[in-house]
Structure formats: structure tokens, C-alpha cells
Amino acid sequence: MAAPVDKVDLQARKRAAKIIHEKFKGVLKDVLSGKPPRLIIPKRTLANTRFDPEKGILVMGEDVIERELLNMGEARRFMQTLLMASIIYQALIENEYPTIRDLYYRGKHTIVYRDLRGRLREENTWDEQSESDAVIRDVEVFTGLLREDMLILSKEKGKVVGRMKIRSGGDVIDLSKMGHGAYAIESTPDLIEFLEVDAEFVLVVEKDAVFQQLHRAKFWDKYKAILVTGAGQPDRATRRFVRRLNEELGLPIYILTDSDPYGWYIYSVFKVGSIQLSYESERLATPKARFLGVSMTDIFGYRSKKPYLSERERRNFIIKAKDVDIRRARELMKYSWFQTPKWRRELRIFLQRKAKLEIEALASKGLRFLAEKYIPEKIETGDWTE
């Protein structure tokens, strides 16, 4: 048994456990009445992913798969799904916080059975963690519960500082008093309680290094902000946390990444969700997130807009786009949420110039430029891309 947990935690556990129990009642009933059991699970495929323009996020389509015990090709996955669900269920009840690695080890054991010739054979319930991770995703879509809802921990990657206080695990934490460090966004962001908030916007930066620089420059204090980083591709907790800041506190979200298709895709993940894991978007995506920069027009200017970089700086800082960048950009152009006039302009300029820029290039113009001119000016003038 884990240490006593607080009320928020207990409530979350109760809710998740109840849903899991209810969801598997059907299988139990079928087995006891002699009916071949099956799990009806929404399909987690690209083909079954679509963009919901109203919600502004990626959602799963209507396709489902029926996973039947009596189908040779599905029996193993059927067993795995039940096994994983039972481990998660028991962990919820026993107030534990398993990581996905824990779940892998708890469920991994060897089945010794006899084959056609009567020889003893062995088979593992699962072999690689990638296999058990996929089963966790199945349990998520089958129950409609995210792993965060089921209090499954993963490696913490996201960080936050800024003008707000939160309660987590019974402690009150002042995010403005983190010294040079930052609060690591926990794996269960729904257990965080927002207390006092004295911020006007949220700045999400792609890169950890830029986060640290802005933090030391007390950017968040000066501009009444909450500063977040996902340190590259954001984890689920960071995305959920950002979503809550927007949804529950009504704070605008600005996203700052490199000026290249990879950075744009990070923005896209925050905004509409990940293409591979569209089932999470409902709770993780922040459709109102705005792309602050660095944009192509920041580099090259556009009509009356003056570029932030001089001709000489451009020569020094711009990196030539690789083939893979070009391919990525062409891919992004197909997505409907990149079909706005501003995004089309961005992508068009990129494909014309075949140029990309790292955000550190702006910082090298002086941290003050980034913190006191570029970011505030862009927010003030509404120079973002949506």
C-alpha cells in the first residue's frame, strides 16, 4: 500500500476504477453465460483519425475493432487487454502509482503450456515494453480513460514557472518561488489544484534551454506570465496541463518554437493533438493555442511588416532546409488546420526560400531582444499565426 493520498487523488481513483469495472462487466457476463466474449474498441489507426473543425482537434472516427477471444489472431491481444486492465484496476484500488514500466513488469510472465505434440512450450504475456505500452493504449480507448486518469506515471519532462500557486499532493507550491529551477509537471496533472493565479498569458517554449534563459531573465515576472516547456516533443502531462490553464483559467496560450516544420508540428500537437494518438486529443489538445513564432514573416518580413532580422543576420543565421524538412512541410500543407491564410503564407514562404531558423538565433541577438522586444511586441500587436 502506498502512503495515504489526498481527496482529489482518491476521487480520481474511485472514478477510474468504477469505469473500468463497469466496462469489463460485459466480458464477465459473456464468459459466465457461455457466449463468446469480445471487446469493442475504437480503432486507433490513421485512417480512423479525422479533424473536427468545430472542436478544432483531432478525433477518432467511428471505426471499431472487435477483439474476440475465439479468434486465433486476436486471442493473445484479448488476454493482454484483460491482463493490463486488471493490473491497472488493482493498482487504482490499492492506491498505487505504477509507471508504464511497472505495468510492463507486473504483467510480464511466462505461460507454460502443452502444444499439439504434447511438448511443453513457453510464451510470455508480452515481450517488449512497446507491446505492453500498446496494450495500455487499448485499455485507454476501450475505457475512455487516459493513463493520467488511471494515475499511471510516466517520466516527467515538462516544466513550469510563473505567477501562480498550485496544490499538489496536499502541498501548496508557489511557482514563482522556484529559484533557478522549475516545477516538474507531474504525470497526473489532473490532481493539480490551481490556487492563486496572477498571470495574463501562458508562454510555451519548445526548447528547454530557451525556457531556462527566459526564466533567469524573470520574463514571466515582468510580463505576468506562466512559462512552460515540453522540452522538445511535449509529453501528455504537459499538454494536459497547458490545456487546463487555457480551459479552466481562460489564459491565452502562445507557443514559441523553431521556425521549421518540426517546430510547427510541436505546435500542432499542442493545438489539435497527435495524429497517432487522436483518442487523447479530447482531453489533451488546446485548440485555442496560438503560434507566436518564429514565423517566416519574422525572418523575411511581409508587405508592410518589417523583418526582425537584418539582411546580414539572415545570411548568418538561416539554415538551408533539408529534403526531409521540405517533405514534412508538404505533409503539413495537407492538414486542414494548416489551411488558414496565415499558415498557407508561412508554408509558401518556407517552400520558396527553403530556409529554416533556430530560436537560439534570435537569442543570440541578445536575450533582451527576445524577452523584451520580440515576444512582448508580437503578443501586443497580435502577430501570431493560427
Next chain:
Amino acid sequence: MPRRHRETATAKAVVAEAQQRGRRQRSKETYREISVAEFFAKNRELAGFSNPTRALYQTVRELVENALDATDTHSILPVISIRIAYDDELEAKYGNPRKWFRITVEDNGIGVPPTVIANAFGRVLFSSKYVIRQTRGMYGLGVKAAVLYGQMTAGRPVEVVSSMQESDYVYLRRLYIDVSKNEPKIVEKGQWRKKGRWHGTRVTITLEGDWPRARSRIIEYIKRTAVIAPYAEIYFETPDGEIYVFPRLTSKMPAPPKEAKPHPHGIDLDQMKMLIKRSNARTLLQLLSNELQSVGTIMARKFLEEIGLDPNMNPKKLDNDSLVKLVDSMKSYRFRAPKSDHLSPIGEELIKIGLKRMFKPEWVDALTRPPRAYQGHSFIVEVGIAYGGGIEARNEPLLLRYANKIPLLYEEREDVTYKVVSGINWKIYRVDFPAPLVVLVHIASTKIPYKGVGKESISEVPEIESEIRIAVQHVARKLRVYLGKKAREAEARRKIITISKYIPEIARSLAILSKPPTKWNQPSEKDEKILVDALIRLVSRNVEVPKVPGLEQSDPEKIVRSVIENIKLE
């Protein structure tokens, strides 16, 4: 042993050739008449005695076939013992070890009349009553070739001990063949009063041979003989002291063949001349209707009138042109098809019994086709197929060829049977090579159309080829049905295993998930057992296991339980 005195039609042809050569020699070069025995002595490869290896093999073959002819064709259940031994005496004498052999074959057959023994073993082409019926082949001619070979290489006479069923005596003869005179030369005679009821014949021939080279063929020959003669008891002792015993498996024997007259479609000029010479018929009409099968008086008269020959003329007065015309016209005239009661097929049951013993297959079936005819010779094709079990998987079917119950071992790829069997697309019969497949093909005929004088392969006669194909396909279709059922059964079992192995894991998971969160307690063993039992029922009732003939019906629930009996949950 009256059948030893008869010659086959084929043997006749060889003799005719020999006589013709003799005549040619007389007219052109020398005036010395060559005896048939002398001819064979000089052309021993014709009878299959080309070298010490073949000679050893051929001698065993001739004697074993004689022994079977003396028994099964007379409804006696055969007991045959074969012994090949090194001849120590000759070894000591010539100082050339491991090359002299004494081959002794003993049967419990009808025996040879004492007055006939000398000619039966000592005069080539002794006696020939002109009738046809299915025979094992080269005996008569062959055994004398073996005797000749023996006396030419080892210089020893053949030894024959024989007693007839009704006789009170056992007779012994040792004899040579006088090659130039083609006469038996008896060197020792003996006779004893019988103590028991023994009857049969024991022949010993001493010759030069090559056992290491002939060994595998001889063993194979005897094994294959045993396959189609499961009613025989066969005992075989090799010079190395190995002993092979094939006990009798059944007392059922194939019906012995009846004698038959030649069919007009199959007769040639020489045979016709012989027929006329021997026949008592006074008119052509009588000759045709009495001496040939499938020809009645009305039919004969109609035929003769059509070709413009006088039905009432004396056949002995036919000139050569008319004779050629007669024989030639007969070949294409619409006589009734030849009869087949002079054929003796092995029968489906005996083929199956024999294949089962030799290969211990998981599946076997056989088919005896109805009689057919080619060129006036009736024939029957029989096919047996064995699959799986103790059969070794190979890249092509193991082919067992038989002609008139004689195993054919040499020249396999020349044989019509090989052509047919290797041309079959076995995939459509669910056989994927390498596969454990044995195909037995027996052709019974009054005249086997061999390819060469070696008589080891059969020609591609269209009628025979077609019959073989039909028969093989017929049995193969049954194999396909079996393999299909077996595949479905295996699939069902595989399905049960694939699913069942997860039962304990699923039961445990489900037991946990079934406890409501508000009233949680760890599931008990009983909770799990209820679910395990429910799942076993569920799986075994929902997977259908088809019944495979010859295999024990599998109980799905038993399979499920056997799969998971060892699973212990951690």
C-alpha cells in the same frame, strides 16, 4: 511345376530371333547350327546376366518368382526361404575370396515331377504348350539362364530337390546344361522316401557374384515382393548373416489366373504359323473359332468372307500372302474385347495390407481398375498409395513398380509409370513435397510391353498410360479428402491451443476486474476456478474438431485441459 515348362510370348520372340540368327549364320558363314543354350551362353545380357552384380540379383529374382509361381498360382499359401551364402569350398580352391556364392531358394509349392526336373532345369525353352495367361515373367527361360551362368562361372551343377504333394518320394538331381546340344546332363540322381508331408522344391545355384553391389537391390527386391504378397511367409538370409523375416499377414490370396487362348488383335505372323501347325482344325473357320478367344463361328465366317478367304479351306494350305493378309486384317477387325479372367490382379485389400506392413503409414488406399486391352492384350492396372506415418519424406513419391507381380527396380525413369506419377500435380491433392508418399503401381497383363530385353521398364502404351493416370488420380483424390480433413482437424486443434493457453491468465484478470471497487477483496482460488471452467466450456464448445477416419476422435475439452494443465500462475 507345370508352369515352368511354358514360355511366354515374349520369350518366344527372343527365341525366334535367336533361331533366325542361327539360320542366317548357317546360310552365310558357317554351317554349324547354334543351339539355343549356346546362344544364351553367348548373349547372357539378354536375360539380365551382364555382370556379377546383375547375375546375383537376377538369379535370386528368377528363383523367387519360380517359387511364388509354384505356390500362389496353385492356391498354396507360400512359405519361401532364400539363402545366399559364401561358398567356402570354391574360395579355398580358387583363392579368390568373397566372390563365390551359393543361392538356395526353397518353396512349399506343388513340386516338379521327377521325369521333368532335368528338362525343366537343363534344356532351354523346354516344352511350350501354346496358351497364354498372366505369368510372373522370365521363369522357364530365366532359371536356365541362371543355371548356365552358374556353370560357366563357378563350374558347379545346379542342385534340385523336389517332391510333389501326392508323391511319397523326394527326388534329387544335379545337372549341367550341355551347351552345344542344349540338353541336360545329369551328374547325380537320388530319391528318398518321404518321412513327413513336405512338398515343394529347393534349388541351389552356385555362381560368381558381387554381394556388396547387389545387396541393396536384392533386399529391396525381396521387400517389394513381400509388399504385394502379404499372404506369403518369406525368410531371407544374407551372406553376412543378416536375417529378414516377413511373416504371413493374411491367408487371403489373389485368385489364380485362368488359361486363355490368344486374342485375334494380339496375334502375329509367327504365332499364327505355330497355331496352324499345332491345331487340329480342318478348316479356316474352325481354326479361328476354336483357337482364338472372342471369335465365334458367325463372327469368323463374316470376317473371312469380308477379307475374301474361303472359310472351308485347310489352314495348313494357306500361302504366305494369304497368311499375312489374314493376320494383318485381324488386327483391325471389330472382334469383341479380350477376356480378362486369365489375369490375376493382386487386389485392393492385399495391396493395402502389404503397404501397411512395409511402411506403417497413417493412411493407405488402393484401387484395382477394371480390365482394359491394348493391341489385343488385356491388362489391369492397380494402384496403392500410402502416406505419412513411418514413411520418410522425400522430394518425389517413392515409386513401387510391379509388372505381373514382379517388382521392377531398374530403369525407373524410363518407365511409363514414372512418367505418369511424376507428371501429376500433387499440390492439388494437398501433397507438398518433400512428402512421405509411396505410390505402388501394378500392371497385370498377358503381355507386358517392356521397353527392352532387360524387362525393367514398361513402354508408353497410350491405353496403359491412361489407365495408370486414372487410377493414381482416383486414389489421390481420396488422399486429398483425408489430408483435407486432417488439415482441418489440425487447424481446429491449433486453434484450441492458441486460445486455451490464455485461459488461466484471462480467468485471473477477469476475477480481479469482477470485484466491485467499493467492496474490493482479492479474488479467491474458487473465483478463478469458476471462470477457468466457464472458459474451458466456452472454448471447447465453440471450436469444432472434425473427425478424421483412422484417427481417434479428439475431445475438445480434453485438448483444452491438456494444454493448460501445466500452467501455474505466478
